Amino acid sequence: MTTTDIVTIATRPRLEHRPIRRLLARPEMGALIAALAVMAFFSLYTDNFLTLPGAGVWLESASTFGIMAVAVALLMIGGEFDLSAGVLTGFTALVVGILTTHYGLNIWVAVVLSLVFALAIGALNGFLVMKTGLPSFIVTLGTFFILAGIDLAVTKLITGQVAIQGMTKVPIYDSIQPLFGSSIQIGGGTFYISTLWWLVVTALATWMLLRTPAGNWIFAVGGALHAARQIGVPILKTKIGLFMTTAGAAWLVGMISLFRTSTVQANTGVGQEFIYIICAVVGGCLMTGGYGSAIGAALGALIYGMVFQSITFAQWDTNWLRTFLGGMLLLAVFLNHWVRLRAGGGSR
Template identity: 50%
Template structure:
């Protein structure tokens, strides 16, 4: 801030307080403070946490949740939920591996067909929500059970077990592995490509949400569908697009999981939908829609990565992790409501 700006602030009654409220009304402020506290805590409590390799492992763990959490956070800002996001990840990998194994075709073809399937699931979720008026919680809960059952039933019927076939010898495996599960070393520590993809997706989502008309539409439909429609926002198209974004990011993580481990358990992914929602809520996204940002969601996913691995590095019973998630969620809801009230008072002060 320049000396002229400082003089202006000091000479304007209440302006410094207004600027402070504006700062603390940022959705990601609470998550940032929590991340700093948790990071310092585990640095002190878990010596193994202090190495560069451990930190990059935390980033990797955060990225596998954070990529899908970006889409879930955007959808929640738009006023909706997707409880099928966790099993979509597994559906994507199973569709790619089993289709190519059964028909003996290149994995690239299977990956594209898997992408088309996931986008179709997202479209159907959004279309049913918008055309029936049934809450997205119920629509996507139904999708969750359909996909969970189909993942297990179809995999058992095709392979005779609940595990997908090993794809490491199929055509296209090496090139797709380079795209979805590559890694490289910096200073002797391994950096997984998903960390780079996570940061890239987050940066793109920040730009879309904050700098484009589409971002304005997302906030508008989350704040109130009728009001948004009255000012010309394409509500149906925007919400369907958000559901399809969740499905696309779920497909991406499904591809990473498949090409890193070569095979998948058909029951995987159940429960991860709550981790995506927790990351978004901890990052400052309101459950009521219309408020939040992607930076906060990314920080929320980082907190998840730190906590899940920090407990292990500290040598504690990992069963306490779920209890911590519950406490963190409750605290985040309370903090978010307070931050939202600060944001509202800041806007009123500006007027």
């Protein structure tokens, strides 16, 4: 046997497995397999999971979590966290509700002002993180408590209660409601426009990550901050932009919630920030940054939406949902770690 033959035999397995390794290196592969498994299980276990009425229910549930999970995934790829994302959804809806029902402001103007407030809060979060050097976990935890207090105290001070109701009585409410809260009936199932918003947000985020310089910057600041600074990546601009993106997504989810139900509670969104993070991690994002995908986060939200509603379909005790979330998070972390080792630790 010649030296050439030895080299050929030694390298053949590696070449044969290269396509598999490339496939495994995709962040969303674990979530895709898990989503198919969950879908198959509940399709067999329950009668109405794959019916149009059933699909409408779990898609509606997954869509709002999916919008936020995609934005949170971008932020996590950039190496940061935002614990104020959940409470910000309620804050934006309360701003619109109070300005329109108690101060008579035009509803379109109120919605735009709500977006401005959200983006300003996101920019402030990013600015504080970058200028102080404090962990984003701490900075946004502070923002979380500030907004939670404002939501409760200010709403009760102005309205005398902790909820905004009567949105349907606001002038020209019907001119904006279809944009965020409309639905269509298909085969007995109700499908909301939030699902379309979810698909659009996922597509835009995926395009930005994989086809634009901004996507390269996001991976760079999350995976190798020092190197990114040396090669001229606009770190401050990128980080603040990511926090503003998360805030913008929170505004969108807040509007969807408000105009779908025409009411909002002062505690809306509180605690859901952890679900967004879980969905992003299940979708392949690393807690250390620099790795992940928008599609994976969307699939993570799909898994959550399917399980959340299917527990009801199966008539199980819903108190087990949090146990499932914890197990899903741990399993995803172990699986992502294993996949990266098997795939050779690809950075993207």
